[in-house]
Structures are given as C-alpha cells and as structure tokens.
Amino acid sequence: MKITDFSREIAGFKSALIFSHVRPDGDTIGSAMALKEGLKSLGIRAETICAAEIPEKYSDFKLAGEFLRDANKGEFEAHIAVDCSTEQMFSNLSPLFFSTKNTFNLDHHISNTKYARRNCVIGNASCCENVFIVLKELGVTITPGIANSLLLGVVTDTGCFAHKNVTPATLSAASELVSYGADLNAINYSMFKAQPIERARLFSIVTSGMKTYHGGKLAVIAVRAADFAATGAAQDMTEGFIDFPLSVNGVEVAVSIMETGEKTFKISYRSKGKVNVNDVAKTFGGGGHVLASGCMLNGYFEDVLDKIVFTVGNYL
Ligand SMILES: [Mn+2]
Incomplete structure (x- = not known):
C-alpha cells in the first residue's frame, strides 16, 4: 500500500500497539519509539512492545525503556509492526499481533513477506526513514527526542552512513533530523565506539x-x-x-x-x-x-x- 494511505489509516484509530522484532536493533527500536511519540502527540494511545529485552546500550535514549513485554488481546485497536520482515520476528508475540483484524506492517526489507492485512514496504536504508515520512504526513511536530530516535535507526542500519544502502534520500532525512535536534555525534559514539x-x-x-x-x-x-x-x-x-x-x-x-x-x-x-x-x-x-x-x-x-x-x- 502507499505510504500516504498507511499514514491516513493508522491515524484513524484511538489506540495502537507498535511491535519491534526480536534481537532488537537501533532501527526497530528507533522506529517504534518515534512512531509511539508521534501517535501520542495526535491523541492516540500508543505503546511499544517487543518479545525480547531491549539491550542496555539503548538505555541512553530518552524515549527508550518503555517497551512492554506482553499485552492483553483487544487492548489496542491497531497493531503496527516496524522493521519486521517476517511474522517469525515477533517470536512469542505472534498470536498477539494477529489477534486484531487491524494489522499493519511498515518496513524497508525487500524480502518482507507482507504478513499483515495492510503492508507498506519502501526500500529505504532504514525503517526509520519510512516512519519519518509517516510522521511528516501526519503533521507531527518533530521534537528533538523523536528526531534522535529516528536518526538512531538511520545511523545503525547504515553503519553511520558507511554502507552501500545510503542514498541521497537517506542523507536528506539525516540532515533534516539533525536540524530538528538529533545528536549525530552522541548516537555514533554510543552505537559504534563505546563498548563493555x-x-x-x-x-x-x-x-x-x-x-x-x-x-x-x-x-x-x-x-x-x-x-x-x-x-x-x-x-x-x-x-x-x-x-x-x-x-x-x-x-x-x-x-x-x-x-x-x-x-x-x-x-x-x-x-x-x-x-x-x-x-x-x-x-x-x-x-x-x-x-x-x-x-x-x-x-x-x-x-x-x-x-x-x-x-x-x-x-x-
Ligand atoms: Mn532496519
């Protein structure tokens, strides 16, 4: 489906649960956190969920730390997957994901199996770039926190702009995100330099x-x-x-x-x-x-x- 239709449809629900994949990375975490904050700013009750624990190194991010590990069926009207190319990536949360008829799938993997009722797959370098498009279409104010979450995914999925998946669109998105207050240096340091x-x-x-x-x-x-x-x-x-x-x-x-x-x-x-x-x-x-x-x-x-x-x- 077109991303404009995706944006319009998800904004029509009163509540949304956003699913990240197991072995969570910066892109699925950043996408989920940014989408959650964006939807909340529109008055939609939104939460993020992941079958696995979020790794310690993401705890510096202001919006991190509030991923649910489980939820009740029927608690949220829409279920939205971000950066999840197959339903196996929900692990034990798969039955929960499919427990509503309003399942959405926003991703950037060309191999995506289109498991949801509504699927929006755009082959950008990161899913965060797709979330950024959605938030702008919905007129969400991009706070420094949202910008930082989105840039986290762009930076981690591109190896800090070093991989071949980087396009002019990736760099434009990153440039915009920095202008909205994302801290490129801090993200790069905590993701690629610092280690236990x-x-x-x-x-x-x-x-x-x-x-x-x-x-x-x-x-x-x-x-x-x-x-x-x-x-x-x-x-x-x-x-x-x-x-x-x-x-x-x-x-x-x-x-x-x-x-x-x-x-x-x-x-x-x-x-x-x-x-x-x-x-x-x-x-x-x-x-x-x-x-x-x-x-x-x-x-x-x-x-x-x-x-x-x-x-x-x-x-x-
Ligand atoms: Mn990704």
Missing part, C-alpha cells in the same frame, strides 16, 4: 578464530556458546562483529555463525556487492537485503559450517 569490556574480550576471541575459504573470498567467524561463557558477554553484544571479516581485502562475503542454543545457530551474511546474500539466506529459509541477510540453522556446528561454505561457494 566483555564485548571487547569476545571480539578478540572471535576474530582470532576467523577462517577463510574459496581462495579468500569467503571469511567466516563463529561465536560459540563457550565464548559467551568465557567472557560473560551477552548475545546482543555481537552486533558489528561481522564488519571485521568483511573488511579483509579479497573477501566478497562474510558470515557470522552465532550459537544461540543447543545445536541452534543464527547465521548472518554480508556482501561487498558482487554476491546477493539475500538469495544465499533464502536457500536456508531466511532473507534480508542484497548486502545483508540472515537465517537460522540447526545441527552440529561442523555440519552447519560445511553447508554454509558449500552454498556461498555456489554464488561466488
């Missing part, structure tokens, strides 16, 4: 175990359960690890294999541009973008690694 010692220790273990395949075109890092145990790091601290193997000269595809449970692995793919890793992830039931995607795989680590090395090889 546990993360630094985990990073050194993981990168020292990096392996390359296919003549150095594929680089793989693995984050094993034992590494988390040895360092005390949390799973959500691994964001950004994959940029290191991708940075190696000659590497076209980087893969991170994270052990999230017994014989359960979360796989992330990044490409420099020659390989469409959305296609790679799709062969395993996952998806994402051309340059960044992911999937889940089950089995013994060695088998999972073999499957990935073989499959990526078909695309190199």
Whole structure:
C-alpha cells in the first residue's frame, strides 16, 4: 500500500500497539519509539512492545525503556509492526499481533513477506526513514527526542552512513533530523565506539578464530556458546562483529555463525556487492537485503559450517 494511505489509516484509530522484532536493533527500536511519540502527540494511545529485552546500550535514549513485554488481546485497536520482515520476528508475540483484524506492517526489507492485512514496504536504508515520512504526513511536530530516535535507526542500519544502502534520500532525512535536534555525534559514539569490556574480550576471541575459504573470498567467524561463557558477554553484544571479516581485502562475503542454543545457530551474511546474500539466506529459509541477510540453522556446528561454505561457494 502507499505510504500516504498507511499514514491516513493508522491515524484513524484511538489506540495502537507498535511491535519491534526480536534481537532488537537501533532501527526497530528507533522506529517504534518515534512512531509511539508521534501517535501520542495526535491523541492516540500508543505503546511499544517487543518479545525480547531491549539491550542496555539503548538505555541512553530518552524515549527508550518503555517497551512492554506482553499485552492483553483487544487492548489496542491497531497493531503496527516496524522493521519486521517476517511474522517469525515477533517470536512469542505472534498470536498477539494477529489477534486484531487491524494489522499493519511498515518496513524497508525487500524480502518482507507482507504478513499483515495492510503492508507498506519502501526500500529505504532504514525503517526509520519510512516512519519519518509517516510522521511528516501526519503533521507531527518533530521534537528533538523523536528526531534522535529516528536518526538512531538511520545511523545503525547504515553503519553511520558507511554502507552501500545510503542514498541521497537517506542523507536528506539525516540532515533534516539533525536540524530538528538529533545528536549525530552522541548516537555514533554510543552505537559504534563505546563498548563493555566483555564485548571487547569476545571480539578478540572471535576474530582470532576467523577462517577463510574459496581462495579468500569467503571469511567466516563463529561465536560459540563457550565464548559467551568465557567472557560473560551477552548475545546482543555481537552486533558489528561481522564488519571485521568483511573488511579483509579479497573477501566478497562474510558470515557470522552465532550459537544461540543447543545445536541452534543464527547465521548472518554480508556482501561487498558482487554476491546477493539475500538469495544465499533464502536457500536456508531466511532473507534480508542484497548486502545483508540472515537465517537460522540447526545441527552440529561442523555440519552447519560445511553447508554454509558449500552454498556461498555456489554464488561466488
Ligand atoms: Mn532496519
């Protein structure tokens, strides 16, 4: 659906519950917080919800901290998903999401499965850019807090404007958001520079175990359960690890294999541009973008690694 219709329709409800995805990132958090504040300013009762806890590093953001972990069915007229490409990303909140007939889906992933009744997918670099368009269409006053939330998503989904997904529209949106009071330097520092010692220790273990395949075109890092145990790091601290193997000269595809449970692995793919890793992830039931995607795989680590090395090889 068109974004103008999306904006008009969601503004017609008295209450809205905004869903963020599990393993929450800056984009889903920023999108949800900004949309919540925007809808509230229009007199709509709005709350944000996420099946997972919001990582500590987002606590600096003024609007953060008020994500519900559960809600009653029928409590909100509309349910709006932000930055969620599939319904699996609601995890255990999926039944709640679909418990109203008024389900909305605002996203920027080209692989979005259009699971809601009303789906608005625009391939901007971040979902926050789409939320920004919605808020402006609704005439919402962009406060510094809203601007900061929106810029959080733009900055995190673009690696602070360093990824190939950045377009002139991304930079215009960012420029506007800074003029509305968003603090680019503070966001960049807290998202990409500051880190707890546990993360630094985990990073050194993981990168020292990096392996390359296919003549150095594929680089793989693995984050094993034992590494988390040895360092005390949390799973959500691994964001950004994959940029290191991708940075190696000659590497076209980087893969991170994270052990999230017994014989359960979360796989992330990044490409420099020659390989469409959305296609790679799709062969395993996952998806994402051309340059960044992911999937889940089950089995013994060695088998999972073999499957990935073989499959990526078909695309190199
Ligand atoms: Mn996103």
